[in-house]
Amino acid sequence: MNIFAVHADELKPVRGETCLVIPLFEGAEKIVSGAVGKECLKTLQALLGKNILSGKAQSCYYLATPGAKFQGLLTLGLGPEGKLNAETVRRAAGKASALLRGHRTKSLYLDLASAPAFPADAFVEGLVLAQYDFNVYKRPAGDASAPVTVNAVTLITHSGADNDGLARKSHRAALIATGVNGARQLANTAANEMTPTALAEFAKGVARESNCSCTVLDHHEMADLGMNALLGVAKGSAEAPKLILLEYRHPGAKKTVAVAGKGVCFDSGGISIKPAHNMHEMKYDMCGAAAVLCAMMTVANLGPKINVVAVVPAVENKTGARAQTPGDIVRAYNGKTIEVHNTDAEGRLILADAMSYVVDKYKPDALVDLATLTGACVVALGHFAAGVLGNNEPLLQSLVRSGEATGDRLWPLPLWEDYEKLIEGDHADLCNIGPGRDAGTITAAAFLKHFVGGTPWAHIDIAGTAYGVKNAPHLSAKSATGFGVRLLVHWLLAQAETGKRGA
Structure with missing residues (x-):
């Protein structure tokens, strides 16, 4: 324009x-x-x-x-x-x-x-x-x-x-x-076309057209690294999983931050299959990935003085003959074992390997993940705010401020130690769901907390804001919103200006 x-x-x-x-x-x-x-x-x-x-x-x-x-x-x-x-x-x-x-x-x-x-x-x-x-x-x-x-x-x-x-x-x-609209385009594309491979090709295109580099790990490379939590989710699909790493670097930057986006290109629920009603909307389960990739594209065009690493675990969660089953136990990249009680709680599994890998390899000063993670967040907050949880209060507050400035609003939820007991496994270190329906958004974040170490981290659950938002005339009520692009860009630009750890 x-x-x-x-x-x-x-x-x-x-x-x-x-x-x-x-x-x-x-x-x-x-x-x-x-x-x-x-x-x-x-x-x-x-x-x-x-x-x-x-x-x-x-x-x-x-x-x-x-x-x-x-x-x-x-x-x-x-x-x-x-x-x-x-x-x-x-x-x-x-x-x-x-x-x-x-x-x-x-x-x-x-x-x-x-x-x-x-x-x-x-x-x-x-x-x-x-x-x-x-x-x-x-x-x-x-x-x-x-x-x-x-x-x-x-x-x-x-x-x-x-x-x-x-x-x-x-x-x-x-x-x-325009970056927001790019994320909307990715998310709205039919799942038979927007596969993990297609998402990886988009990331490569961003790298070619901007000041970024892109690395894509395939199934064999992830297996060699021990990313069994991620690979377990992908077992039921004929589409190959991908781990996408998109890096933006500024020669004068001293700070490195990481952003992660859940990239489940279609989520049937796996063996714990979802109801047929509105299952077609599960193409939107990669809205976190779309937001992260298009935020990176935008940041690269703006050129702030900061280093940013984006990681997107891209998979399909389907019900093929080799699909993961309830009761399976997998060992994640960081060595922790996980009981899979519900195959429809897959987003946290793929993020677990992706985030622990980024923390281990890049040692970022802060890590933020976006994910359409829990229906519980929709119940709690509806469609006008995303939930935000984490282990670093200054980081959380900086994200809330960026949300207010951009219209991608966030509402903090607690992440007390009490909740961590709810995701302890009977036969493994962790279980991928809590014992009941209570506090589903919080227990999901409590699970993810085990895979970020001491890195300042924030988890943003965009399940209610990623698509189908009504009464917002600048956004379509029948498609993806691109939630998170404006939030991340604003926050990353602010990080570039402050240069403070966790600020």
């Missing part, structure tokens, strides 16, 4: 399928815009007076103005001025996108001259997210019905504004949102 910024008195004549967006707060009695002709402004004012348009949050009104400077005018409802925040603007941009698509708008002008505090970068981010459309499997119906998206945004500013800074900030927001 092309982004420009010009002062209001320097605005040149515009052409094509254009629209001017005018931010409007709830309760406003007057519409202010120096970019609109008097007659158009008078019409908008009359519509405001009749309550046909308003400044209520996410209330958008499009006025066609053929023959005027712009082909259309759109008022963007933001709610009360005192409650303005980035998430409000993202959601308003989502509402606006639907209207603009219907009017086939290609170029937007955002009037900031009368609203200098308006976060233009959040608007651009929301717009890019809202314009994402997963349609690769649908036959095109013809040029006339092809979706039209906004490809240029011009910020109209007041005379003292830092136009270069505004444009850079908005361009970065568009770049990050």
Whole structure:
């Protein structure tokens, strides 16, 4: 997306399928815009007076103005001025996108001259997210019905504004949102195409196109390393498992952090098979992997002063003749033995080997994992926040702050020693599930804690936020959200700035 910024008195004549967006707060009695002709402004004012348009949050009104400077005018409802925040603007941009698509708008002008505090970068981010459309499997119906998206945004500013800074900030927001859409694309792709091998090829592509290196371990290499927890999950599938390592390094960096993403490309539950209802959604069990890989792609494009290692254990969990069975005992990479009481608690098994390997080989200053790990997290938090647990309070708080800043919100859950007793095995060191349904998200994290050693670590359970989130107009309710990309990018950039261990 092309982004420009010009002062209001320097605005040149515009052409094509254009629209001017005018931010409007709830309760406003007057519409202010120096970019609109008097007659158009008078019409908008009359519509405001009749309550046909308003400044209520996410209330958008499009006025066609053929023959005027712009082909259309759109008022963007933001709610009360005192409650303005980035998430409000993202959601308003989502509402606006639907209207603009219907009017086939290609170029937007955002009037900031009368609203200098308006976060233009959040608007651009929301717009890019809202314009994402997963349609690769649908036959095109013809040029006339092809979706039209906004490809240029011009910020109209007041005379003292830092136009270069505004444009850079908005361009970065568009770049990050594009990374989110990349994760959505990976997750939405059908599981018969998005196999562990395909995911590994995507990671290799990221490495080729950016300042990253990629290593992919195959079945034999993992077997030689003793990654039996991971390989046990993969036994029931004809698709070969992969361990994907994607590294971004900056020559001036002193700090190394690691991020891990659960990559179960399809989860049938294995022998502990899932119900048929909504099983098709289990292609989304690799949303953690998608977020981690696309966050790495974005970070590499931004170039912060930090070293980052991403690890993705990629498998399918199926019910083939060689599938792992309840009661099996496996020895993980770090030597701990695990009783597998439920083959549908597989994400923690593959993460166990992946994370202990990264901790052993790279000795990172901090480790964060993202995983669609437990239905219990959906029960506890619903679809508007992911659960976060870990062994380092400063690390957890830094992630919560990044979540608030980006809209990828997190809610801390306890990880007391009491919970660790619940995942002790009868015949092995550990069991992959607790004794009942209680505290399922916490017991899963308690299990993972055994595979990070003393490394500052945080586990983010995105089971409720990874897909199917409703009432978020900048995201589709019927597909993946890309949750975690914005969170990780923001957090990694902050880590690059602080350079403090666990900060």
